[in-house]
Every structure is written in structure tokens, then in C-alpha cells.
Amino acid sequence: MPAEQIARVVVALAVAVGLAIVAAHPVVRRFEQRFGLSVLAASGFPLLILGFGFRAFGVVTEQTLADLRPVYEFGLGWIGFAVGMQLNLRRLDELPTSFTTTLVLMTLPATLFAAASCALFLAALGLLQGTGLLRDMLVLAGCAAVSAPANLRLLLRAAPPQATQIVNGITQIDQVAAFAILALVASMFRPQAVVLWRLPRSGWFIVMVGVGFLLGVVIYMLVRNVRSATEEISLVIGGIALAAGTAGYLALSVPVVCALAGAVLANVPYPNRSRLEATLGEFERPLYLLFLFLVGTTWRPMEWQGWVLGILFALSRGYGKFIGARAAVRVSPTDLPSARNLTLSLLPESAVAIVVIFSLATLDPTPVPAIAWGINAVIVGSVLTEIYVQAMQRREARLVGEETGRFVTNFV
Amino acid sequence: MSVTRALLTLLTVTAIAYAARSFLPEGATVTGSGAALALGFLIVAALQVGHVAEAVGFPHLTGYLLCGFLFGPSVFRIVTEPMVTDLALVKGTAVGLIALLAGCELNFKHLLPRLRAITAISVATMSINFVLLTSVFFWVASVLPATADFTTLEKIAVALVCANVVAAFSPAVVIGVITETRAKGPLSELCMSIVVVADLAIVVTYSLTSTFARSIFPASTVGGGMGILAGHIFGSILVGLAFGALLAVYIRRVQSRTGLFVFALLFIAAEAGRVLHLDPLLVGLTAGLFLENISPVSGAEVTKATATVALPTFAIFFAVVGAELHLRAFIHVAPFAIVAAIVRAIGIFIGTKIGVAMSGVDRAQGRLVPLGLLPQAGVAIALAVLVLNDFHPWGRVLGTVLLGSIVVNELIGPVLFRYALSKAGEIGEGEPEELRLDPSVV
Incomplete structure (x- = not known):
């Protein structure tokens, strides 16, 4: 290898390690928390640029990406499992009755609007025909479904107490909607390959659900009565890796299968659940950062279509949320804040969107322009949404200051 | 975990993996080779077999x-x-982790009072073993079809590398x-000090012998002679020092997700090492030694922080190593492996006798x-x-002999050492705070 390239590799790796330290530093995390920034908005572009740059300069090669395949399949499984662990049916029973209606209204219009507008744009470009268009439309709908809570203490300060509970519940359950769409995509659009199992599409759906539940039971068998926390974590790592590996081998959706396994563990008597949830949460952030970096290696920032798609995605998703919020407030006026504040509370995009779009890339190893543009759409959409929410929150904070006669920062 | 439960779990995960494997015809792929399936299956299965091994008195x-x-x-x-093959990433990273943890165990200050005994026994044992084992492997290289046609210099290179391992x-x-065994006493301390110091020397000498071998077999080298040697050893040490310093800063300043950071750093070392021809062992060992002996961070902190990732990493590493053993090739070379193990044992006994006398x-205790x-x-x-991995094609054959010999020592070594500790009356004498590796890891 020429000396110049070696120097480039060394410098680039040093930059990567440096950024990892910076990204993990408590000061950075406090900064994000203080300003209510999501991972996508705070780290999206730097990591995308890093991934893109590393690929362009030959630091990350096909070999590196191939080496990383077991790691990123495992990472998808980990996040899926963490999402599934939030699906505790007992907790759902405690939510107010208006929750389901609000959930549907806050999720469905946004996904439909985002999917329809993006699909129209992609179809207008003439690049996508038939099932490819339907698949990408569904995945973008999944990305539009997931939301992260904004600054609820500020936006819901005057709302009924159950509003916070509903909004927090929605941010957890809308991930399930996104995963359901992913499950549909993975069952409907099977890769073209010579396989020994011949099943109808609905059969693949049943296989996916069955594998998820079976592996959930296996993980439960593994972690019951462990001797130490280290052993428990090792077995959970092993169990998730097995679930992710099995799903990946069968070309099923990795996060969906692992989410089902996580849901099993969330609903059986398990004394160390909170410790396990903390461990799962501990590794989530670095995994999102890794995914952002990896999607950066397939990013195409020079293609205008991705940027237009991003703006369309953000606008249609935001409008869908607003329409949904107006309807939800009409249906349950006593449980919810104003339509504007409800929209703002659920407007930020969850990092799970990255998992959804990244899953598509793993299900279909052939690089398709729409996937690269879709990545742009999710990241650009997230940043635009975040800018808007931040501006609105600042305005809200100023109002609070005027109401109370004291200086109030944006982030109460 | 009871043996029955471990066996039941093993049966279940094997059935799942077997069923999944029936999805594709032999050699076909859809999304990658299925390395992730192998990763998950091997972690879970290895941990279960480890439990069973423990129950019958063998290490995990x-x-x-x-x-x-x-x-x-x-x-x-x-x-x-x-x-x-696709699990190479995990393997490369695990090698670095093993070396890092070994380096973290070696505190030079603690070794000073026993330095004379440690040096005498280590030097005597290693020298005699080098001479005996080099002779044995020269003979093996002359007999095995894969190396029989080599020139004398090439056979010496092969013998030196293998003797070193x-x-x-x-x-x-x-x-x-x-x-x-919760052992405490002079025998425990002496044995531990010797193996740690001697392994440090072994890693350094391996860098020397493998570099020599690379210069003899140009097909597996990318440069020539002393230039590579200097770059390989000093480059690895420098990178190891840099990694050690980086880790120390991270542990002191960030104090969050250290295990993951160590894992990421070692992955980078393994990946960059492939391009820059660094030795992941030497990098890891230098980083560990730096942390334990120079930096304000103690090796114990690193060991504790990596405990979460260490157990599954080691399980998968050793399972992959086991998977790489070729049964036919192993049966073919088993006599050589057994001879090497016996000669090594003889060398250790003679070397220790001389070292103890000196x-x-x-x-x-010396006995x-x-x-x-x-x-x-x-x-x-x-x-x-x-x-x-490094020496094609003879590395695959000789590597199997080496692994065979290691398996023999691996199986009988712990049992004999436990007997020695019992004979010395050191078992159950203390709560060994300074011994920091999780027993299930080893």
C-alpha cells in the first residue's frame, strides 16, 4: 500500500476514534438533552459525511463492510429487541381510553401523506416501476410513522396530565407500526434466490412471527436464573445474535423478529427486566451512530433527487401529523393539548427510522438509487423537522416568559 | 445453570440453527454467508458447552x-x-482483547521481589523449549508432505515459528x-508471574520469528527483511502505546461504555493492522502494559469494564478456532501434535529444574x-x-499441528495445575483480589 494511502487510513481512523469519543462524551449528551435534540438531528449529517468520506477515500472498503455484516445484523437485532421490550401489555392496559384513537390519528395520516407524496415524486422520475415503487413507498411510510418526543414539559405544560402519558405511549407504540410495515415488506418482497423452502407470502409472515416468538422463548430459557450480570448480558447478546442471525439467514426482517422476541421477554415474569432494559438502552446510541455511519457509505449527496425527496418527506409528514392532531383533539378534547402543541410534541423523528431504512438496504443487497435517496429523505426530513420544532419551542418559551414575568429559557 | 438445562438449551438452539440451514442449498447465499447465524449460534452453544465442560471438571x-x-x-x-471465514472480524478483535487483558495483568512493581526467580525460570524454560521444539518442528517439516520439499532455511523458518507458538x-x-480454587501462596504467585512475563517475551519473539519467516516466504510478505521487522514490531508497539493512551484518556474523561469503546478500538486495530501490517497481539499487549504500568488508569478498571464484552467475545473466538480444526487433517497430524506436547513438557521440566537451582x-515448591x-x-x-492465516499453504497444515498440541496441553494442563496447588496446600487459602479475570472467561 502506498505511503500516502497508509497516512490517509491512519488519519481517518484517528478521526473516527476522536469522533466516537466526542459523541460519547457526557458533555455532548448533556448538550443534546438540554436542547432536546434527537440522535438523528444531532449526529445525522456529521456521521453521514464521515461514512461518505471514508468510502470515497477508500478507508472503508467492500471488505470492511462485508466484515461488518454480522455486526450490523446484530445491531439491528439489538435495537429491534429493545423496541420489543417496550411492548409490555400490562403497561398498555394502564393508558387512557383515548390512547388508541390518538395513536391511529397521529400515525396513519402522516404515513399515508409521506408515502404518497414520495411515491408520486419517485414515479414522476420514472426510475421505479411496479413492486419496487410499492416497496419503497411502504418503507418510507414506516419511517414517517416513528416519532420521538419533543420538550413535553414545555409543550404540554397546560395540557391535562394524561396528555404526557399518551404522547410518551405513542412514541413507543408507533415503532410497532413501523415494524409491522417492515414485516409486511419482508414477507411480500422476497429476494430472488434459489431456496429450498417454497412458501406463499402469507406463509413467510407466519414464519417470521413464529421464529420471533420461538427465539423469545429461547432467550427467556437462557436468562432465567443466571448466576451473574455478566453471564446474563453474554446470554442476551448470544440470544439476540441468534435471533438476528436466523432472521438474516432466512431473509426475514431482523428487527421485526428480534422485536417479537423482546416482546415475549417483556410479558413473562422476569425479575431482572429493568436491569436488562438499562443494558439495552446503554448500547442503543452507539448502534444508531454506527448505522448512520454505515448508511453514509451508500449516501449519494450529489444527487438532487435525494434532497427534494427529503423536503417532500418532511413537509408531507408534518402536514399529516397536523391533520391527525386536529382530528384527535376533536375526538378527545379533554385528554389532549391543542392540535398545534400535540403536533409539535410528536413531530421529531425517532432514530428507529434509520433502522427501518437500513433494514431495507440489508434485505436488498443490490444498490438501488431510491434507497440512497430514501436515506437522504429520512435524514434531511429529520433535520428540517428538528429546526422547525426548535423554533416553535423557542416561541413557546418566550410566551411562558411573558405569562410568568420571568426569563424562561427555551428548555424548561 | 444445571447440566440438564444446558444440554436442553443446546439441543433447542441446535435444532433452530439446523432448521434454518435447511432453507438454502449447500453453498447458496441470499444475504451474506450466514455469518450472523453462526455468530449467534456459536455464542449460545459455546456458553452451554462451557457449562457442561465445567461440570465435568474442564475449563469453559x-x-x-x-x-x-x-x-x-x-x-x-x-x-x-x-x-x-466471515467471522474473521470477531477473531481479529478477540486476539487484541486477549492480549490487552494479559497486559493489564502484568504489574512490573509487583513482580520486582520475585524478579530473580521469575527471570531464571522463564529464561531457562523458554531457551530449552526453543531448542527442543525447533528440532522437533524441523523434523516435522521434513516429514510432512506440505513442507518436505522446502530448503533447509525454509524448514528452519517454519520450525522457529512453530516452536515459538x-x-x-x-x-x-x-x-x-x-x-x-481460591488458591493463595508462593506457588500460585510464582506460576502466575512466570506465565505472564514469559508470554510477553513470547509475543515479542513471535514478531521476530514470523517476520523472519515472512522474509523467507516472499509469497506471504509485502516487503523485505529488517524494514518489515522494524515496522512490524515498533509500529505495533507505537500503535499499542497510542491506543493505551487513548484508552486512558477515554476511561478518565468519558467513563461511559468503556467496554464498547475498547471493542471498537480493537476492531480498528484489527482492520488497520491488516492494511498496515501490525500485529494485533503486540498492539493489545502494549496497550495493556501501558495502562497497568504507566497510565493513572489501572488494568483492573479495563478488565472490569470489558467484562461484558469479554465473555461472549472469548466464547465466539475459541468456538471459531475449534470450528477451524479440520478433523481429517487433525487425525493425520495427531501424532506430531502429541510429540510436540510431550517435548514441550520435557522442556518445561528440565528448564524449571535449572531455573530453580539458579x-x-x-x-x-520448585518441583x-x-x-x-x-x-x-x-x-x-x-x-x-x-x-x-498468515502462511499459505503450509500454515494450514502446521497450524493444525500447533492447535492439536495446544488442545492436548489445554486438556491436561488445568487438571495438573489444580493438583499442584492442592499438593502445595494453597487451595482455598484466600480470596484472590488481584486475580481479576472472570473464571467463566477462561
Whole structure:
């Protein structure tokens, strides 16, 4: 290898390690928390640029990406499992009755609007025909479904107490909607390959659900009565890796299968659940950062279509949320804040969107322009949404200051 | 976990993996080779076999190796050759982690009072073993079809590399046995110090011998002679020092997700090492030594922080190593492996006798020291894997001999060391705070 390239590799790796330290530093995390920034908005572009740059300069090669395949399949499984662990049916029973209606209204219009507008744009470009268009439309709908809570203490300060509970519940359950769409995509659009199992599409759906539940039971068998926390974590790592590996081998959706396994563990008597949830949460952030970096290696920032798609995605998703919020407030006026504040509370995009779009890339190893543009759409959409929410929150904070006669920062 | 439950779990995960494997015809792929399936299956299965091994008196590590061997391409074929190849990343990272943890165990200040005994026994044992084992492997290289046509210089290079690997000890197993048995006393301390110091020397000498071998076999080298040697050794040490410093800063300043950071750093070392021709072992060892002896961060902090990732990493590493053992090739070379193991044992006994006489260690204690030097595991396996991967085509054949010899020592070593500790009356004498490796890791 020429000396110049070696120097480039060394410098680039040093930059990567440096950024990892910076990204993990408590000061950075406090900064994000203080300003209510999501991972996508705070780290999206730097990591995308890093991934893109590393690929362009030959630091990350096909070999590196191939080496990383077991790691990123495992990472998808980990996040899926963490999402599934939030699906505790007992907790759902405690939510107010208006929750389901609000959930549907806050999720469905946004996904439909985002999917329809993006699909129209992609179809207008003439690049996508038939099932490819339907698949990408569904995945973008999944990305539009997931939301992260904004600054609820500020936006819901005057709302009924159950509003916070509903909004927090929605941010957890809308991930399930996104995963359901992913499950549909993975069952409907099977890769073209010579396989020994011949099943109808609905059969693949049943296989996916069955594998998820079976592996959930296996993980439960593994972690019951462990001797130490280290052993428990090792077995959970092993169990998730097995679930992710099995799903990946069968070309099923990795996060969906692992989410089902996580849901099993969330609903059986398990004394160390909170410790396990903390461990799962501990590794989530670095995994999102890794995914952002990896999607950066397939990013195409020079293609205008991705940027237009991003703006369309953000606008249609935001409008869908607003329409949904107006309807939800009409249906349950006593449980919810104003339509504007409800929209703002659920407007930020969850990092799970990255998992959804990244899953598509793993299900279909052939690089398709729409996937690269879709990545742009999710990241650009997230940043635009975040800018808007931040501006609105600042305005809200100023109002609070005027109401109370004291200086109030944006982030109460 | 009870043996019955471990076996039941093993049966279940094997059935799942077997069923999943029936999805594709032999050799076909849809999304990658299925390395992720192998990864998950091997972690879970290896941990279960480790429990079973523990129940019958063997270290967990033996169980991990056995698991990989049984379910690998040689026997049940649940894990295929391409899957094993694609798990190279985990392997490279694990080698670095093993070395890092070994370095973290070596505190020079603690070794000073026993320096004379440690130096005398280490030097005598290693020198005699080098001479004996080089002769044995020269003979092996002359007999095996893969190397029989080599020139004398080439056979010497092969013999030096192989002797170097078989001469290695196992700090991990020694520390593991001491921890398991709660042993405390002069024999435990002496054995542990010797194996750690000697393994440090082994890693350095391996860099020398492998570089020499690379210059003799140009097909597996990218440069020439002393230039590579300097770059390989000093480059690895420099990178190791930089990694050590980086880790120290991270642990002090960030104090969050240290295990993951260590893992990421070692992955980068393994990836960059492939391009820059660095030795992941030397990088990891230097980083560990820096942390334990120079930086304000203690090795114990690193060991504790990496405990979460260490157990699954080691399980998968040793299982993959087991999967790489080719049954036919192993049967073919088994006599050579057994001869190498016997000669190594003889070398250890003679070397220890000389070292003990030179340093004035108590004779009764001196008689038991060789039993503590017999186990082989992590570092030796890591070096054998390097031989397997780095020297084509003879590395695959000789690597199997090396692994065979290591397996023999791995199986009998811990049992004999436990006997020695019992004979010295050190078992159950203390709560060994300074022994920091999780027993289930080793």
C-alpha cells in the first residue's frame, strides 16, 4: 500500500476514534438533552459525511463492510429487541381510553401523506416501476410513522396530565407500526434466490412471527436464573445474535423478529427486566451512530433527487401529523393539548427510522438509487423537522416568559 | 445453570440453527454467508458447552473449543467454511482483547521481589523449549508432505515459528484455575508471574520469528527483511502505546461504555493492522502494559469494564478456532501434535529444574512449578491462528499441528495445575483480589 494511502487510513481512523469519543462524551449528551435534540438531528449529517468520506477515500472498503455484516445484523437485532421490550401489555392496559384513537390519528395520516407524496415524486422520475415503487413507498411510510418526543414539559405544560402519558405511549407504540410495515415488506418482497423452502407470502409472515416468538422463548430459557450480570448480558447478546442471525439467514426482517422476541421477554415474569432494559438502552446510541455511519457509505449527496425527496418527506409528514392532531383533539378534547402543541410534541423523528431504512438496504443487497435517496429523505426530513420544532419551542418559551414575568429559557 | 438445562438449551438452539440451514442449498447465499447465524449460534452453544465442560471438571474454554469443533465444518456442519471465514472480524478483535487483558495483568512493581526467580525460570524454560521444539518442528517439516520439499532455511523458518507458538504459556488458564480454587501462596504467585512475563517475551519473539519467516516466504510478505521487522514490531508497539493512551484518556474523561469503546478500538486495530501490517497481539499487549504500568488508569478498571464484552467475545473466538480444526487433517497430524506436547513438557521440566537451582527457590515448591506452566490457551491459540492465516499453504497444515498440541496441553494442563496447588496446600487459602479475570472467561 502506498505511503500516502497508509497516512490517509491512519488519519481517518484517528478521526473516527476522536469522533466516537466526542459523541460519547457526557458533555455532548448533556448538550443534546438540554436542547432536546434527537440522535438523528444531532449526529445525522456529521456521521453521514464521515461514512461518505471514508468510502470515497477508500478507508472503508467492500471488505470492511462485508466484515461488518454480522455486526450490523446484530445491531439491528439489538435495537429491534429493545423496541420489543417496550411492548409490555400490562403497561398498555394502564393508558387512557383515548390512547388508541390518538395513536391511529397521529400515525396513519402522516404515513399515508409521506408515502404518497414520495411515491408520486419517485414515479414522476420514472426510475421505479411496479413492486419496487410499492416497496419503497411502504418503507418510507414506516419511517414517517416513528416519532420521538419533543420538550413535553414545555409543550404540554397546560395540557391535562394524561396528555404526557399518551404522547410518551405513542412514541413507543408507533415503532410497532413501523415494524409491522417492515414485516409486511419482508414477507411480500422476497429476494430472488434459489431456496429450498417454497412458501406463499402469507406463509413467510407466519414464519417470521413464529421464529420471533420461538427465539423469545429461547432467550427467556437462557436468562432465567443466571448466576451473574455478566453471564446474563453474554446470554442476551448470544440470544439476540441468534435471533438476528436466523432472521438474516432466512431473509426475514431482523428487527421485526428480534422485536417479537423482546416482546415475549417483556410479558413473562422476569425479575431482572429493568436491569436488562438499562443494558439495552446503554448500547442503543452507539448502534444508531454506527448505522448512520454505515448508511453514509451508500449516501449519494450529489444527487438532487435525494434532497427534494427529503423536503417532500418532511413537509408531507408534518402536514399529516397536523391533520391527525386536529382530528384527535376533536375526538378527545379533554385528554389532549391543542392540535398545534400535540403536533409539535410528536413531530421529531425517532432514530428507529434509520433502522427501518437500513433494514431495507440489508434485505436488498443490490444498490438501488431510491434507497440512497430514501436515506437522504429520512435524514434531511429529520433535520428540517428538528429546526422547525426548535423554533416553535423557542416561541413557546418566550410566551411562558411573558405569562410568568420571568426569563424562561427555551428548555424548561 | 444445571447440566440438564444446558444440554436442553443446546439441543433447542441446535435444532433452530439446523432448521434454518435447511432453507438454502449447500453453498447458496441470499444475504451474506450466514455469518450472523453462526455468530449467534456459536455464542449460545459455546456458553452451554462451557457449562457442561465445567461440570465435568474442564475449563469453559475447552468447552468453547469443543463446541466449535463439533458444530463446525468438520463434524455436524451447522457452521460452514464461508461462515467461519466471515467471522474473521470477531477473531481479529478477540486476539487484541486477549492480549490487552494479559497486559493489564502484568504489574512490573509487583513482580520486582520475585524478579530473580521469575527471570531464571522463564529464561531457562523458554531457551530449552526453543531448542527442543525447533528440532522437533524441523523434523516435522521434513516429514510432512506440505513442507518436505522446502530448503533447509525454509524448514528452519517454519520450525522457529512453530516452536515459538508451542513454547507459549497461558496466563488466562493459570489465573482462571487460581481464581476457581481460591488458591493463595508462593506457588500460585510464582506460576502466575512466570506465565505472564514469559508470554510477553513470547509475543515479542513471535514478531521476530514470523517476520523472519515472512522474509523467507516472499509469497506471504509485502516487503523485505529488517524494514518489515522494524515496522512490524515498533509500529505495533507505537500503535499499542497510542491506543493505551487513548484508552486512558477515554476511561478518565468519558467513563461511559468503556467496554464498547475498547471493542471498537480493537476492531480498528484489527482492520488497520491488516492494511498496515501490525500485529494485533503486540498492539493489545502494549496497550495493556501501558495502562497497568504507566497510565493513572489501572488494568483492573479495563478488565472490569470489558467484562461484558469479554465473555461472549472469548466464547465466539475459541468456538471459531475449534470450528477451524479440520478433523481429517487433525487425525493425520495427531501424532506430531502429541510429540510436540510431550517435548514441550520435557522442556518445561528440565528448564524449571535449572531455573530453580539458579534462583534458589524452595525445592519442594520448585518441583510443582512445571505443572503451572503446562496449560496453554489464549495467547498460544491466537498465535497458532496467526500461523494458520498468515502462511499459505503450509500454515494450514502446521497450524493444525500447533492447535492439536495446544488442545492436548489445554486438556491436561488445568487438571495438573489444580493438583499442584492442592499438593502445595494453597487451595482455598484466600480470596484472590488481584486475580481479576472472570473464571467463566477462561
